[in-house]
Every structure is written in structure tokens, then in C-alpha cells.
Amino acid sequence: MKTPVKDTGAMISGMHPDLQPGEFAFVVWPENKPWPEGTRASCVEAEGLSLVVPIAAAPQDAVAMRCITLQVHSSLEGVGLTAAVSSALAQAGIPANMVAGYHHDHVYVPSGCSQDALSILQDLQRSSK
Incomplete structure (x- = not known):
């Protein structure tokens, strides 16, 4: 290395x-819901759990x-x-x-x-x- x-x-x-x-999207994800396959990153924020997920797992209006x-x-x-x-x-x-x-x-x-x-x-x- x-x-x-x-x-x-x-x-x-x-x-x-x-x-x-x-393609990916930044989303807020329910903490008790399994993460989508291919999730790239996570961040725990005061407002909730943020994930970077494949675009297919994101809401339709996601960037x-x-x-x-x-x-x-x-x-x-x-x-x-x-x-x-x-x-x-x-x-x-x-x-x-x-x-x-x-x-x-x-x-x-x-x-x-x-x-x-x-x-x-x-x-x-x-x-x-």
C-alpha cells in the first residue's frame, strides 16, 4: 500500500x-430500513441518516x-x-x-x-x- x-x-x-x-443520489434514509445494494456512503446527521445510493434506489425527484x-x-x-x-x-x-x-x-x-x-x-x- x-x-x-x-x-x-x-x-x-x-x-x-x-x-x-x-449515477447516484444523496438521500435521507429511514434508519430501520435496509440499505440499497450499491450504497456508496453514509453520514449520520441531526436530521437523519443520509446515504449516497444508486439512482435507481432514490426518489424520482432526486438529483x-x-x-x-x-x-x-x-x-x-x-x-x-x-x-x-x-x-x-x-x-x-x-x-x-x-x-x-x-x-x-x-x-x-x-x-x-x-x-x-x-x-x-x-x-x-x-x-x-
């Missing part, structure tokens, strides 16, 4: 954004999202990767919902913006080298 990257420039230059297959995984093994103590990614996407008017895992960061963007978001993140990576 690779050593986690902590340096901001190294995280950005090594992020290798990868658009994942499938369809795509996931871009940043392939760098970013340190949990690293500073600046999330800010750089969200700033680059914000400048293009693309909403970004960040989810951090232990090994990687994942950026959820509206499906219709996913190719543009991927290109922006690839450009950000190239410009940091």
Missing part, C-alpha cells in the same frame, strides 16, 4: 481523477450525480486538495459534493456536468506539475 500523500502540490499533481460508472474519484492516496492530515478541487469546479459553476474515504476523496457532481468537471480536474492536475 502506498504511503498517504500530505503535500498539497503532490496531492493535486497525483490526483488522477477517474469518472466512475453509474442524478456522477462520482469522480481522486486516485491519489491523500493523507487524512493533508491540507488543500478539497479546497483546490472545489474552487476549480466553483469557478466553472459546477456544484461539488465531496466525500472523503480513508484512501481517496470522491467528488459527486450533477450528471450533466460530469464530463466538464472531469476535464477541469484533469486540467488542474496538469497545471500543478
Whole structure:
């Protein structure tokens, strides 16, 4: 396993954004109901349990999202990767919902913006080298 990257420039230059297959949605889920197969993330909030689920398991009015995984093994103590990614996407008017895992960061963007978001993140990576 690779050593986690902590340096901001190294995280950005090594992020290798990868658009994942499938569409997902952020939903509030009943705590006593089994999670849908393919659930990607969870977060317990004061208002209830939030899940990131395959779009087929979401209400019809849910926003369809795509996931871009940043392939760098970013340190949990690293500073600046999330800010750089969200700033680059914000400048293009693309909403970004960040989810951090232990090994990687994942950026959820509206499906219709996913190719543009991927290109922006690839450009950000190239410009940091």
C-alpha cells in the first residue's frame, strides 16, 4: 500500500481523477430500513441518516450525480486538495459534493456536468506539475 500523500502540490499533481460508472443520489434514509445494494456512503446527521445510493434506489425527484474519484492516496492530515478541487469546479459553476474515504476523496457532481468537471480536474492536475 502506498504511503498517504500530505503535500498539497503532490496531492493535486497525483490526483488522477477517474469518472466512475453509474449515477447516484444523496438521500435521507429511514434508519430501520435496509440499505440499497450499491450504497456508496453514509453520514449520520441531526436530521437523519443520509446515504449516497444508486439512482435507481432514490426518489424520482432526486438529483442524478456522477462520482469522480481522486486516485491519489491523500493523507487524512493533508491540507488543500478539497479546497483546490472545489474552487476549480466553483469557478466553472459546477456544484461539488465531496466525500472523503480513508484512501481517496470522491467528488459527486450533477450528471450533466460530469464530463466538464472531469476535464477541469484533469486540467488542474496538469497545471500543478
